[in-house]
Amino acid sequence: MAVAPASVLSLAAAAGGGSLLFRQLFDGDTGTFTYLLADVRSRQGLLIDAVFEQHDRDLALIRELDIDLVACLDTHAHADHVTGSWLMHAATGSAIGLAAAVGAEYVSLPLRHGDRVRFGERAVEVRATPGHTDGCLTYVLDDQAMAFTGDAVLVRGCGRCDFQQGNAHTLWTSITGQILSLPEACLLYPGHDYTGRSVTSVAEEKVFNARLGGNATERDFVGHMEAMKLPHPHKIAEALPGNMRSGKPRELAAVPAWAPLTRSYAGLPELTPAWVVAHQSDLTVLDVRSAQEFNGPDGRVAGSLLIPLPELEGRSSEIPTDRPLVVVCHSGSRSALATQQLLKAGHAQVANLHGGLSRWAAEGFPLDGAIPA
Numbered sequence: 320m321a322v323a324p325a326s327v328l329s330l331a332a333a334a335g336g337g338s339l340l341f342r343q344l345f346d347g348d349t350g351t352f353t354y355l356l357a358d359v360r361s362r363q364g365l366l367i368d369a370v371f372e373q374h375d376r377d378l379a380l381i382r383e384l385d386i387d388l389v390a391c392l393d394t395h396a397h398a399d400h401v402t403g404s405w406l407m408h409a410a411t412g413s414a415i416g417l418a419a420a421v422g423a424e425y426v427s428l429p430l431r432h433g434d435r436v437r438f439g440e441r442a443v444e445v446r447a448t449p450g451h452t453d454g455c456l457t458y459v460l461d462d463q464a465m466a467f468t469g470d471a472v473l474v475r476g477c478g479r480c481d482f483q484q485g486n487a488h489t490l491w492t493s494i495t496g497q498i499l500s501l502p503e504a505c506l507l508y509p510g511h512d513y514t515g516r517s518v519t520s521v522a523e524e525k526v527f528n529a530r531l532g533g534n535a536t537e538r539d540f541v542g543h544m545e546a547m548k549l550p551h552p553h554k555i556a557e558a559l560p561g562n563m564r565s566g567k568p569r570e571l572a573a574v575p576a577w578a579p580l581t582r583s584y585a586g587l588p589e590l591t592p593a594w595v596v597a598h599q600s601d602l603t604v605l606d607v608r609s610a611q612e613f614n615g616p617d618g619r620v621a622g623s624l625l626i627p628l629p630e631l632e633g634r635s636s637e638i639p640t641d642r643p644l645v646v647v648c649h650s651g652s653r654s655a656l657a658t659q660q661l662l663k664a665g666h667a668q669v670a671n672l673h674g675g676l677s678r679w680a681a682e683g684f685p686l687d688g689a690i691p692a
């Protein structure tokens with residue numbers, strides 16, 4: 320069951336041939352794809368088009384896979400969502416990469432056509448692909464097996480050209496000259512999709528893209544783009560100014576954090592044994608194991624409250640509501656489920672003990688009634 324942390328990344332990458340970890344993440348609210356790439360040997364990685372609201376999710380994955388994030392890259396200044404680049408920089412120290420042409424604040428990696436962004440032994444090549452906006456970039460993986468096209472090419476479509484200095488003639492030149500000129504087998508990963516499609520290829524778009532594939536000419540393409548009547552993206556008023564600050568919040572929300580919670584990729588708030596030990600007198604420690612385990616040789620946290628997981632719903636009135644709650648079990652698995660239940664039931668200050676009592680014991684913290692193995 321337990322896998323050594325150092326090998327998780329290489330195991331996670333095994334399906335992709337071993338040397339590169341690749342993940343496609345999705346924000347359902349805005350139909351935005353975020354891409355994580357990592358060089359397995361060096362653990363260095365890149366995140367492309369992070370979404371502000373998905374920061375906790377992305378950070379949890381990067382931490383669980385132990386990736387050293389080199390940079391957060393955006394394909395352009397988005398009009399439909401705020402980038403997560405600044406938050407990721409604040410959390411990990413990663414660089415913030417965006418087209419120099421955009422002129423956004425806090426960009427530490429101003430990118431130009433022909434630049435390369437390295438991560439370990441791998442790299443992406445930066446190609447300027449303006450037309451949707453004048454600062455659009457496509458990131459092409461070093462072996463040209465994948466390209467991240469932002470909104471220049473979408474699956475069977477392309478980005479609109481009717482605001483943000485968009486220009487259909489320019490987009491035609493970018494797509495034909497910089498994207499469809501890649502090897503036909505090159506996979507194209509778009510910035511968005513709204514109907515569940517996740518990836519395409521140069522060969523497919525050359526044949527099936529109704530706007531620019533088949534026998535379409537530049538005149539056909541421009542005619543099509545100029546005839547489109549699209550509503551303005553509803554988040555544009557907040558998204559553009561936010562992206563000109565690389566997604567730095569105007570005011571860091573003063574979240575009344577009751578504890579230095581980390582959030583797992585599964586979405587659960589978690590705490591370490593060391594923090595719980597140091598703050599035990601201000602907390603309720605809720606043990607959700609069986610009574611037999613609670614009174615058995617593994618021992619229990621002094622003063623903890625026992626409510627076995629199957630009885631939790633029926634006995635919730637026994638849980639004190641005046642103090643934060645830390646839920647524990649043997650490994651952190653049943654307590655994860657209990658934490659989820661308690662959050663759903665409206666407990667605001669509740670967290671799972673990461674690693675459970677087995678980690679607690681392994682780190683040398685005391686357990687009442689424990690009999691050394």
Ligand code: FE
Binds near residue numbers: 470
């Ligand atoms: Fe866009």
